[in-house]
Amino acid sequence: MSLLVTGLGVVAPTGVGVEAHWESLLRGEHAIGPIEGFDPTQYGISLAGQVRGFDPDEHVAPQLKVQTDRWTWMSLAAATLAAEDAGYTAPEDVYATSVFLASGSGGNEFSQHEIQGLWARGPKAVGAYQSIAWFYAASTGQVSIRDGYKGPSGVVVSEGAGGLDSIGWARRVARRGTPAVLVGGTEAGMCPYALLCQATSGRLSTATRPEEAYLPFDRRANGHVVGEGGAILLVEEPGAARARGAQRVWGEVAGYGATHDAHHHEDPAPDATQYARAIRLALADAGVSPDEVDLVVADGAGTPELDALELAAIGAVFGSRSTPVPVTAPSSWTGRLMAGGSALNVATALLAMRDGIVPGTAHLQQPVEAPGVDLVQATRVQELRTVVVLARGAGGFNSSLVLRRDPVGAAA
């Protein structure tokens, strides 16, 4: 099942809108900075990738804004941007469009206010919108309602792998007859309680300087920085996209594969077997050989152990190439956006293919040993026809997506 990506909507620490995001990445601007909004000192962390330029009033109607969490505001904004980018308006067949998003931690800030009211002042302090604002399906439901999309909609949760998995599930939806699906997701876990929850993973960097905090594939890697935002993409069945005269095709979703380590509730499997298998499944699905892959956009967890495992997985699949495969981790510029992060990486990969530019990995000055892998330090010009995007979710989720710049499956 081949799908075309016909629209991108980005709300990310790097910017609101796909071009703002891309320009920020190419300029090598740090979107990671001191946490604003509250003092996080006692959580042992001080940095985050917040979406600073986001004004919800520009994107969300007032009556909808009061019913929803920041996470949903970002989804609503990104969904609009994606549809506008695609020139997509709801077709006459109301069932022809689906919303299938990844979710991570739900409506955190909204919920912390309501639960504080409950415990400080009693049940009557809980407002009428708590029941619809915090649960994991809120963004999908609100997008579907606002835009009138009645197709089979869904919500998947696989932590950081969710963005890719939503695309994998969208293929099943499309295979069963729904030609257009909004995919991806956003995340907003920046209130004190959600941040504390994330800090208990022990995987957050305690560094105080942005250039030392989130350093995937660097010898100094010491954890990651939390980010917010994400991306929503419109994917369409090729015939339907052609039939409606889609102006732009960003690329083709050519293959997808997902596995689970099934090793331990917390620790990754000590070998990268299942991660490598997810990559192989996606390549086989796309009918692409490892030699044809021009770039791997990595998960880039930013801890020495997880980075080594990712490089082992990539090495196992691509190690026999005559030239090492280029690998970059653009999330190093934004922080990890959980469910939104892998969706944003798909958008970044499509931008990279459009312009033939590979964004480098932030502050990668002391790369780890990575046989068979070409870690991209500085932004470089390179023609990109086929890009693999990787993602992992805490607990052992492994996902892989193959993107092609020039659709071939569409002809079939």
Place this chain on the structure above:
Amino acid sequence: MSTERRRVVVTGIGVVAPGSMGREGFWDMITAGRTATRRITFFDPARFRSQVAAEVDFDGRALGLSAQEIHRNDRFVQMAMVAADEAVADSGLRFGAGGADDAPDPDRVGVTLGTAVGATMRLEQEYVSVSDAGAHWLVDPRYASRFLAHALVPSCGATELAVRFGAHGPATVVSTGCTSGIDAVGYGSQLVEDGDADVVIAGASDAPISPISMACFDTIRATTDSNDDPEHASKPFDARRNGFVMGEGSAVLVLEELEHARRRGAEVYCEVTGYASRCNAFHMTGLKPDGTEMAEAIREALGQGRIDPAEVGYVNAHGSGTKQNDRHETAAVHKSLGPAAERVAMSSIKSMVGHSLGAIGSIEIAATALAVQRGVLPPTANYEVPDPECDLDYVPKVAREQKVDVALSVGSGFGGFQSAIVLASPSRRTE
């Protein structure tokens, strides 16, 4: 790719439901028409509008969980683990063994676990400590459990099941609110149909009986206020219905590709012949009375298995007991089944086990699969006063012996989600 459609059958069922123990306890209870709704005991509900719930008397240790499994996991995960253990034992499959007909290739085993509100109970309990009962916006990390990162993101539930059974195939949590339990089984079926797995551990779990969940439904009056008669508080389709009764629990099914099940001579409960969902794109909590989108989901789900509406012998209803839902659903069944709706039996087990949000969809599928296998339809308890807007045969109060070839289970949820799944008896005659 083969043009032959891969078919999906149910070969194992596990249930953790209020008022009962395990699959058989659950079946005995719902076919006896016994209700498990009671005054809330988990906390003092005196200050709440709705003070009734269907609670599970759940003892994880007694049901085989380790002390550490209980320590690190929210109740929704614990209940899913217990339900999955029962389902897997029931299926006769040996996971992680490899190399025999009853030992599936671990790479070909998937997990789809539904939940509407995930670890909400754990998140609330921990919140009370770190905020000192809401006194502080800046919560105190010194009072935090180190497993809060698990609780924050419900995918921990799929991980626990994947690890438990060594399932290396695709795994995900499905969180579409109150249709999560149908959607999780639906997605699991799609994994098998699409050739991405041969076996899927599919189900759902929710444990929402906590102050924040009760409070948020209180304010919108979605839950019942029949506090003086908890045993009869859940009254689906009855003219006196006044809201749903919160429940909790889990059900897990083992889904298996038909040939895979045949090769090992597995006992088959039923076949999943179709699954579909639609959104109403209308309102997060409101339903238009016409049931159009749910009817569309039902038609699509029946169509996938080329099943005529007249073949449907039983509809396991969403039947939450809210004014709008039961009317909406009745209209949807009329609209999708046409004249056949007048003969179909339809019941809501929420009258007995309450509404466990995302979990209930899987619990209802379990009930439907058992009904198909055993030729007995569970009743709608407490049904006494007919409502002119709800004019179907709701199997009042007493279970009915009736052979059913094809059954339908439907669900509806906040966000506008409408889902339907079709189960068919393996002995069903087809042309």
